[in-house]
Each structure stands twice: as C-alpha cells, then as structure tokens.
Amino acid sequence: MKYTNITVAGSGVLGSQIAYQTAFKGFNVTVYDINEEALERAQDRIINLTQRYQEDLGASEEEVNSAYNRISFFYDLSKAVSHADLLIEAIPEVVQIKTDFYKELGKVAPEKTIFATNSSTLLPSQFAEATGRPEKFLALHFANEIRKNNTAEIMKHQQTDMKVFNEVIEFAKAIGMVAIPLYKEQPGYILNTLLGPFLAAATYLVMKGISDPETVDKTWMAATGAPIGPFGAYDVIGFTTPYNALIEKAKTGDKETVKVAKWLKTEFIDKGKLGRESGEGFYKYPHPHYMEPDFLKN
Known part of the structure; x- marks a missing residue:
C-alpha cells in the first residue's frame, strides 16, 4: 500500500468516522477543520466512536486507544496536509465552499498528495480544475456508520489517472471497506x-x-x-x-x-x-x- 499518512478535511459526523476507521486500520491520520471549537467536537465524536467499536465490533480497549492515538488534529490547513499521501474531503455539501477549499488546498498540499471528495451528490468533475491536479482527484464516498455499513464507492472522472483510481480502490480495501468502483460519473453514485x-x-x-x-x-x-x-x-x-x-x-x-x-x-x-x-x-x-x-x- 502506497499511502501511509491520511488527512481527513471536515470533522462532522461522517468525517470523524472516516478518520477513526482509517486510524483503526493502522494508518496515521490527521483531522483538519476550520477552528479549535470544531476540532473539540470532533474529538468528542471520536471518543464516542471508541465505545461503539468495542460494542459493535468487539474491539479491545487497547485497540481503540491505539487508534485514537494515531490521530492528530489541526486547524491550519498547510500543517494538516504537510505529510499527506491522501486527503479525503468531507466538508459541507455546498459547491462554493468545496470550490474555495480545493483552490486553497491546491496551494498548500505537497505535489504527491491525492485528493478525494466524499461528496454524496456532487460530481468530482465539478471541482477537478479547482484542485489544480485533476489527474490526482476523484471521489471516495462512504456510507454512514462505516464500521458496519462498510462500502466505499470510488468514482473517477474523465481526467482521473487510472493508476490513482486503482490505488484508491486498494486503500479502501485496506481500511476494511467493500470497494465499489464506478468508471463513469453518476450523481449520487450507486448508493x-x-x-x-x-x-x-x-x-x-x-x-x-x-x-x-x-x-x-x-x-x-x-x-x-x-x-x-x-x-x-x-x-x-x-x-x-x-x-x-x-x-x-x-x-x-x-x-x-x-x-x-x-x-x-x-x-x-x-x-x-x-x-x-x-x-x-x-x-x-x-x-x-x-x-x-x-x-x-x-
């Protein structure tokens, strides 16, 4: 697996789940959000998830604590992505907010970083040019309660490099997901x-x-x-x-x-x-x- 350091941008209900599931499977995870208050809420969500993983998956206390300790939190975007191999965006489902975010992200992320949007209804082609690296951009969509509903829909757009597409499919499998590839854009994916x-x-x-x-x-x-x-x-x-x-x-x-x-x-x-x-x-x-x-x- 090529990816080691994963950044999750957006620490809401699903963003927090993506971050914790990824850390639970052994990856180093950085959570980014816009301010300290948002990150404090994220920490509370993730602490609650440690209990859910014990109840739902039978995870040990050592396992859930080790996963939590693999997560760091930043509200400075440049620091949050400084080592990122893959950034998963899970910010609000508003076109302008996402467009502005990708324009800023493209300026501060390392050249190696792959960008993936978790958007549930919008298409990656809507933001591909804003990223500044359309060939390294695609969609990676998770269902809620991903520890149990473990699907990951990987959707390319016309400019996505097939090597990147296949790498993200392998990443999805590595974090315990059933990987579902989509070779053409479809609003709403399959789910x-x-x-x-x-x-x-x-x-x-x-x-x-x-x-x-x-x-x-x-x-x-x-x-x-x-x-x-x-x-x-x-x-x-x-x-x-x-x-x-x-x-x-x-x-x-x-x-x-x-x-x-x-x-x-x-x-x-x-x-x-x-x-x-x-x-x-x-x-x-x-x-x-x-x-x-x-x-x-x-």
Whole structure:
C-alpha cells in the first residue's frame, strides 16, 4: 500500500468516522477543520466512536486507544496536509465552499498528495480544475456508520489517472471497506441513486398528510424485513447533508424539492433536531421507538 499518512478535511459526523476507521486500520491520520471549537467536537465524536467499536465490533480497549492515538488534529490547513499521501474531503455539501477549499488546498498540499471528495451528490468533475491536479482527484464516498455499513464507492472522472483510481480502490480495501468502483460519473453514485428517491418518496407521504413517519417506517420494516425505515435512516444520516443536497437540486427549479428543503429546515434544523447525533430527529435517542420490540406489533 502506497499511502501511509491520511488527512481527513471536515470533522462532522461522517468525517470523524472516516478518520477513526482509517486510524483503526493502522494508518496515521490527521483531522483538519476550520477552528479549535470544531476540532473539540470532533474529538468528542471520536471518543464516542471508541465505545461503539468495542460494542459493535468487539474491539479491545487497547485497540481503540491505539487508534485514537494515531490521530492528530489541526486547524491550519498547510500543517494538516504537510505529510499527506491522501486527503479525503468531507466538508459541507455546498459547491462554493468545496470550490474555495480545493483552490486553497491546491496551494498548500505537497505535489504527491491525492485528493478525494466524499461528496454524496456532487460530481468530482465539478471541482477537478479547482484542485489544480485533476489527474490526482476523484471521489471516495462512504456510507454512514462505516464500521458496519462498510462500502466505499470510488468514482473517477474523465481526467482521473487510472493508476490513482486503482490505488484508491486498494486503500479502501485496506481500511476494511467493500470497494465499489464506478468508471463513469453518476450523481449520487450507486448508493444514493437508490437511496435518494426512497427518502424523497417517504418524505412526500408525510408532507402531503398521507401518513406519519412511524407508520411509513413500520410499513417498510414489516413488509421488507429491513431493520430500519426511511425516517430512521434520516436520523442516522443527519439532516444537514440532505438539506444542502436539496438546496443544490432546488437551484434547477424543482419546486417540490424547495418545499422539502424548507420543511426540513423549519421543522428540524432550526429547532436543533439534527438526528441521532443531537438526540432528536424524527425519533428521540438513545432509545428510538423503531428499535423497541413491540414497534412492528399491532
């Protein structure tokens, strides 16, 4: 494996998970975010992950502590990438924010550094020129709770060097992922191409007054045997990324998307209901109703 030092830019829900999973598999990891406050929140998230790895994967205390000790934290971008073989970007799903970030990153990162975006809906070709190294840039997308939902979608764009593409596939395998290569760009990759319409359909059922979140989830779970329904999934994903993706889609003139984005913002984001991480979304945590033994009973 060529890569040894990995930088993760953006320490939110998924960025923190990417960082910790990578460190857990033995890599040196640097977490970058914009200020000390953001990094303090990241440290709290990662400390919580050490407990999850013990509970979910049976990891030992020594293993989780060793992984944590392989992570360093910086809010100075040039220091954060000074030794990076690979940088994984997991910053907000807003085109201008990502574009500005890549322009700055390209100025300070070593020539050897490969850039990968974890964007769930945007295409790497949208940012390739801003990176200043389009041949060393591609998408590397993870699912939430990556210690359990261990997929990594590796998507090239037309200018991506195939050597880089194959190296990132091998890296994904090295950190315990099921590597899923995409040879052409597709908004939403495979996972979100399937998941997006699913969540949208569930949302419309509730917004139009046809049903309520728990009934929709109960229907899906009882009929398919799935362990979680669409609104439980919303809570796991969090509301910020879907909201930002909806705002970008709304710019195309899709009026229904505008309504959904407004609803998520006013009913959830503005009220601090951000999903499981905040303690409340469509359900209250740590004991959401859909996980109770009697949820699927009449």
